Amino acid sequence: MSVTDDSVASNSSIRDARYWPVPVLRGAVALVVAIVITFSADHSPALGFIAFGLFAVASGVVLGLLGSARLDRGTERTFFFAISAVSAVAGVISLVSTGAGVPFLLFLVSAFAAITGFLELYVGLRSRRRLAVGKDWMFAGALTAVLAIAILLIPADFVHQFIGPDKVERVLTASVMADGIIGAYAALLGVYLVIAGLSLKWGTGTASAEAETQATQGGN
Numbered sequence: 319m320s321v322t323d324d325s326v327a328s329n330s331s332i333r334d335a336r337y338w339p340v341p342v343l344r345g346a347v348a349l350v351v352a353i354v355i356t357f358s359a360d361h362s363p364a365l366g367f368i369a370f371g372l373f374a375v376a377s378g379v380v381l382g383l384l385g386s387a388r389l390d391r392g393t394e395r396t397f398f399f400a401i402s403a404v405s406a407v408a409g410v411i412s413l414v415s416t417g418a419g420v421p422f423l424l425f426l427v428s429a430f431a432a433i434t435g436f437l438e439l440y441v442g443l444r445s446r447r448r449l450a451v452g453k454d455w456m457f458a459g460a461l462t463a464v465l466a467i468a469i470l471l472i473p474a475d476f477v478h479q480f481i482g483p484d485k486v487e488r489v490l491t492a493s494v495m496a497d498g499i500i501g502a503y504a505a506l507l508g509v510y511l512v513i514a515g516l517s518l519k520w521g522t523g524t525a526s527a528e529a530e531t532q533a534t535q536g537g538n
Contacts, residue, residue: 337451338518340385344458345511347376348504355501361494366423367416370500374409374430378402394449397441401434420492421474427500428469435462450521454514458507465503472496 351373358365382402389395408430415422439459446452472495 337385337389338515340380340515341451341454341511341518342515343380343384344377345508345513345515347373347380348508348511352501352505352508355497355504358497361497363418363420363423363493363496364416366427366493366497366500367412367418369497369504370423370427370430371409371412373500373504374405374412376409378404378406378409381405394441394445397437401437404430404433404437420496423493423496424469424472424474427496428466431462431466431469435459435464435466439463451514451518454511454518457510457514461503461507461510465499468499468503469496472499 351369355361355365355369379402381398385398385402389398408426412423412426415426436459438455439462442452442455442457442459444452446456472492474492
């Protein structure tokens, strides 16, 4: 490997190591939302708007303030500024639209997921060979894109009555399905990102320190 290649590898390791708090915080936000939806007895459209809104705003803040500060200037930083802005705007719209009804909830979540999912998947594909975190961006982007598809498949007027195992009549509606899908997405994303972030911390911390030392010595 040439000195130039050594420097590129060193910089990539250093960026991976210092980026680890971002996926951990994103994952923590997602897990909180998943827990709130799971243990809530009210699966109304209002819950969906509030849970999604808080998730989107918090995720946007984490990516915009913390994530961008830990990325070098370039394509990745530009894309995550865009993802942060879309997330924050979608979140604010959701929080002020709690009475807008199921059709708007489905539209808002699917639009957010389609845009941010594609952007994150794209930047992950571009950077996967240079940065270990690129694979995490690919997974998060792909999962978010799946969320967009799943939400789009829900009929806004869906209502299904059934008898539960406890012999009690229940009703499955579009809002219940949407809240459930958002909660499942948040749980999967949260667990993955927390594990990914800790893996970056423990897996690249020592390596990046050694790489930085080697790069410094090589420069001398």
